[in-house]
Amino acid sequence: MPELPEVEVIRRDLVPRVEGRRIQSAKIAEPRLTRRRGTPGGVAAALVGRRVKALRRRGKFFIFDLGRDSLIVRLGMTGQLLWSENRHGFRPDQYTHAHLVFQGAGILYYRDIRKFGEMFILPTESVEQTLRVGVEPLGDAFTPEMLGEKCRSSTRIKSLLMNQAKIAGIGNIYADEALFRAGIRPTRRAASLRPEEIRSLRRAIRLVLQAGIRHRGSSIANYRDACGEPGRFAALHRVYQRHGEDCHACGTTIRRIVLGQRGTHFCPTCQR
Ligand SMILES: [Zn+2]
Incomplete structure (x- = not known):
């Protein structure tokens, strides 16, 4: 299962690719991904046309800051976020359950064999209180x-x-x-x-x-x-x-x- 270091490595890989980019289209094909909140169609529709202001991390959660709202992604046991651009990189397969197309940049695929991962949208101001994750162990507060x-x-x-x-x-x-x-x-x-x-x-x-x-x-x-x-x-x-x-x-x-x-x-x- 991906832990803090794995999520942070992926986040750092993605920051230069998605920050400041607009989501041109989105598709979520697996209902289990949105089980916590919303529907696949609803979450995908809410992402279209939105620009990623920042890609942050809290614990094992990715937080795509879209301004008023944020897209939260958790990889669960076997989830993967895989980047593809210009016909290079990952090709989707039967375990690829969602993708976001970034205007002029590339495609971010969500792949998950066991489907324990999650994708949902929260108002940005309530992300902290909803996710309820403790202190970041690499932060200054962890004394x-x-x-x-x-x-x-x-x-x-x-x-x-x-x-x-x-x-x-x-x-x-x-x-x-x-x-x-x-x-x-x-x-x-x-x-x-x-x-x-x-x-x-x-x-x-x-x-x-x-x-x-x-x-x-x-x-x-x-x-x-x-x-x-x-x-x-x-x-x-x-x-x-x-x-x-x-x-x-x-x-x-x-x-x-x-x-x-x-x-x-x-x-x-x-x-x-
Ligand atoms: Zn020993």
Whole structure:
């Protein structure tokens, strides 16, 4: 599933292509995409003729700012935003459920095998309160003090990191990788973390997210950037899906458990 780094890589790919451009036509062929709000025809019609003022991101959501309204896109498990221009780039297939034609620029396709993704329109002024995503972990507001506040909870630390209403954009991969780098077991109760562990965890979260962006995302399932290329961060995973292999730091076998219905990977020696 695309997490903050993957969404941010795609956003940066698309910004120079769509910002300031007008949507000439739009088609949404899959009703599940608009299940949260509106209808396929209604959402598509509302996009035609509108100019994209800015393409922003909150957590795992893309926000196409159209002025009064914004188009929100969430990729879910297997969603992809793929750019095509001048007969180069992506060609639509049976899993391509929507596209936006940008005047004088190209076509943005939405492709999604499992159809857990979403497209809907919100008034721009209500985007924040409707999406209800927590603090951006790469932003200035994400201080050790703020993480410490959020950790005053009996929930397990990995579940807290993945709670989108608390911290935006961290999913299974980056939670496991950050906890390894901080030396913290995913099963620890958040409230049991000592101040130095909280500082170390904040540092590790920012480090893995920035590395994920730098290496253009982690292509574990079918993640592709806006040009259809896989990312390279998966080769740098220390624990995620490395169960049964040796820990690079200490040689202990990496373990996998299920926590909150998600596969969770850790080193029993390095993480306490
Ligand atoms: Zn280890």
